[in-house]
Amino acid sequence: MWRSFGKKLLGLLVFVLFLSFISFCLLKLVPGDPVRSMLRVDDVAVSREDIADLRNELGLDRPLLVQYGAWLGKLLRLDFGVSYMTYRPVLGEFAEKLPFTLLLTGGSLLVMLVISVPLGALSAVYRNRWVDRFSRVFSLIGSSLPSFWLGLLLIQLLSVKLHLLPPMGGGSLAHLVLPSLTLGVAMSAIYVRLIRSSLLESGGQDFVASAKARGLHPARVFWFHTFRHSLVPLVTLLSESLGSLLGGTLVVEILFAYPGLGKWIVDAIVARDYPVIQGYILFISLCIVVLNLLVELSYRWIHPQLGWKGR
Amino acid sequence: MRTAALPNLKKRMYPRMHQWIWMTTLPLLLLAAIVLAPLLTPQDPYLITVGDRLLAPSEAHLLGTDHLGRDLLSRIIAGIRTTVGTSLLILACSLLIGVTTGLLSGFIGGLWDRLFQRIIDAFMTLPDYIFAVILSGLLGPGLSNLLFAVIAVKWVGYARLARSVALQEKEQDYTALAVLAGVPKFRIVLRHILPHCLGNVLVLAALDLGKIILMIASLSYIGLGPQPPAAEWGSMLNEGQVYFTAAPHLMLAPGAALMLTVLAANLFGDKLRDRFDVKTREEA
Numbered sequence: 001m002w003r004s005f006g007k008k009l010l011g012l013l014v015f016v017l018f019l020s021f022i023s024f025c026l027l028k029l030v031p032g033d034p035v036r037s038m039l040r041v042d043d044v045a046v047s048r049e050d051i052a053d054l055r056n057e058l059g060l061d062r063p064l065l066v067q068y069g070a071w072l073g074k075l076l077r078l079d080f081g082v083s084y085m086t087y088r089p090v091l092g093e094f095a096e097k098l099p100f101t102l103l104l105t106g107g108s109l110l111v112m113l114v115i116s117v118p119l120g121a122l123s124a125v126y127r128n129r130w131v132d133r134f135s136r137v138f139s140l141i142g143s144s145l146p147s148f149w150l151g152l153l154l155i156q157l158l159s160v161k162l163h164l165l166p167p168m169g170g171g172s173l174a175h176l177v178l179p180s181l182t183l184g185v186a187m188s189a190i191y192v193r194l195i196r197s198s199l200l201e202s203g204g205q206d207f208v209a210s211a212k213a214r215g216l217h218p219a220r221v222f223w224f225h226t227f228r229h230s231l232v233p234l235v236t237l238l239s240e241s242l243g244s245l246l247g248g249t250l251v252v253e254i255l256f257a258y259p260g261l262g263k264w265i266v267d268a269i270v271a272r273d274y275p276v277i278q279g280y281i282l283f284i285s286l287c288i289v290v291l292n293l294l295v296e297l298s299y300r301w302i303h304p305q306l307g308w309k310g311r
Numbered sequence: 312m313r314t315a316a317l318p319n320l321k322k323r324m325y326p327r328m329h330q331w332i333w334m335t336t337l338p339l340l341l342l343a344a345i346v347l348a349p350l351l352t353p354q355d356p357y358l359i360t361v362g363d364r365l366l367a368p369s370e371a372h373l374l375g376t377d378h379l380g381r382d383l384l385s386r387i388i389a390g391i392r393t394t395v396g397t398s399l400l401i402l403a404c405s406l407l408i409g410v411t412t413g414l415l416s417g418f419i420g421g422l423w424d425r426l427f428q429r430i431i432d433a434f435m436t437l438p439d440y441i442f443a444v445i446l447s448g449l450l451g452p453g454l455s456n457l458l459f460a461v462i463a464v465k466w467v468g469y470a471r472l473a474r475s476v477a478l479q480e481k482e483q484d485y486t487a488l489a490v491l492a493g494v495p496k497f498r499i500v501l502r503h504i505l506p507h508c509l510g511n512v513l514v515l516a517a518l519d520l521g522k523i524i525l526m527i528a529s530l531s532y533i534g535l536g537p538q539p540p541a542a543e544w545g546s547m548l549n550e551g552q553v554y555f556t557a558a559p560h561l562m563l564a565p566g567a568a569l570m571l572t573v574l575a576a577n578l579f580g581d582k583l584r585d586r587f588d589v590k591t592r593e594e595a
Contacts, residue, residue, distance in 0.1 A: 015436075018433070141574065144571075146529060146532075148545075152552055156555060156562070246438050248532075251440075251529045254533050265444075278443065284437060289436065303554075
């Protein structure tokens with residue numbers, strides 16, 4: 001099992017490198033010049049020599065392949081280069097911003113689970129009753145709601161009107177509540193329906209009937225047999241939506257001026273900060289690839305029938 | 312051979328008359344709104360009247376005015392063209408590119424298909440929203456760049472679907488017969504394989520419309536969309552949020568317009584899925 005795992009990991013690493021090459025070329029192809037935006041201070045005219053000097057210093061005048069080779073060579077020593085904007089190492093900046101985004105992701109997952117597991121379970125148990133109808137309307141509206149609008153409304157209600165929570169910034173637990181709520185509510189719209197339908201489906205399976213026939217407590221049957229079995233589609237959807245969750249954090253971070261990865265990358269794009277953009281693309285694609293691998297592993301835990309090959 | 316294949320195709324793949332009516336209601340309504348938008352605006356959406364800035368809703372301005380004294384209702388109606396019109400255009404282009412490349416790649420197979428598969432994988436690795444932000448950010452803000460960036464993200468889904476259908480149908484006897492009969496490849500794809508993926512692709516497209524509208528609006532909201540003075544719902548929210556306390560109506564109306572449109576698109580997509588998705592229909 002570990003052997004096939006390692007093989008897969010290696011293949012994925014090669015793939016990520018390939019992706020980084022493509023993005024490197026794309027970065028150089030699109031219009032825009034980091035040197036100009038670095039040198040532009042209050043519209044003072046910049047001399048041609050200054051531009052040429054800086055281009056030379058940053059190595060931007062060399063051929064594309066040489067530049068990529070240099071980047072790759074540094075990468076092997078875990079050197080992601082230096083940000084053009086702040087003159088600080090990209091890796092350090094990344095390590096500084098990552099916890100914020102991870103906290104936000106965790107917080108919104110928590111909100112999502114807290115809303116959608118009980119609501120989904122209730123609407124499966126009381127099928128076609130008012131709980132079910134409420135959850136249907138909730139998920140319909142939730143999936144049509146622009147998350148940034150929900151965030152704006154939440155700021156208006158909870159921080160401007162009621163003064164309960166800080167509207168902007170990051171750093172404390174209170175700063176985390178509004179962004180997580182914004183993302184979590186939007187996400188739970190899909191999960192409520194998924195959990196409901198998957199619970200209904202696994203509730204009709206033979207092993208549930210047999211567990212009931214053995215006289216197990218209904219609650220035990222529900223949580224340990226029906227619910228556990230319906231975790232598989234849940235984990236699949238979770239893994240698929242982790243990417244879109246990362247994308248979602250981007251808007252929400254800008255909306256709440258939250259100092260995470262999303263705000264960092266948008267600032268970098270505007271300034272054409274190539275090392276940061278390149279590093280970010282590499283990090284994100286690595287994250288997604290590794291997460292997908294982990295999800296595959298977690299299936300084996302949830303779904304014992306699949307088994308651990310070679311154990 | 313053609314006569315033998317046709318009844319089957321007609322029965323399963325081509326929607327019947329009342330289904331066509333169902334399928335085209337919302338797109339037609341939206342198209343009508345897009346075409347008629349300039350005629351429907353009660354006032355000039357771009358007319359700046361600084362004296363009337365941040366007015367609350369009244370009889371003269373049903374939804375109030377924005378920070379430059381422009382009539383909000385007119386701007387929202389004008390925004391149908393930018394937001395919804397752009398989304399429909401994106402959807403059409405992604406459909407065209409995705410379905411064509413996907414079908415051809417799946418049908419031709421071999422090295423091309425493997426290469427194509429790699430490209431699709433590469434596109435799928437980065438989450439679509441992040442990809443769209445990076446692309447449109449690098450290309451620079453503006454409506455046409457936004458259009459390009461979202462198409463670049465969205466065509467992949469259709470290509471994947473079309474490719475899988477092509478791979479499936481390629482193995483069928485009727486395709487082999489068509490090849491034996493010497494029908495040109497392009498014609499086989501067009502007449503025999505395309506109809507098989509049309510239903511699924513259209514359902515996917517209908518379900519996607521709401522997502523595309525939301526994506527455009529949120530990209531514009533973070534400042535990557537059409538530049539002022541263009542009326543776009545997402546950028547209107549961005550402009551309005553500064554005046555939070557003084558003029559809350561600036562935030563409510565564009566958001567509500569956005570939500571209602573996406574809601575309509577989602578309801579429409581759900582209906583279509585129930586009507587056309589074979590699997591769901593059997594379950595019902």
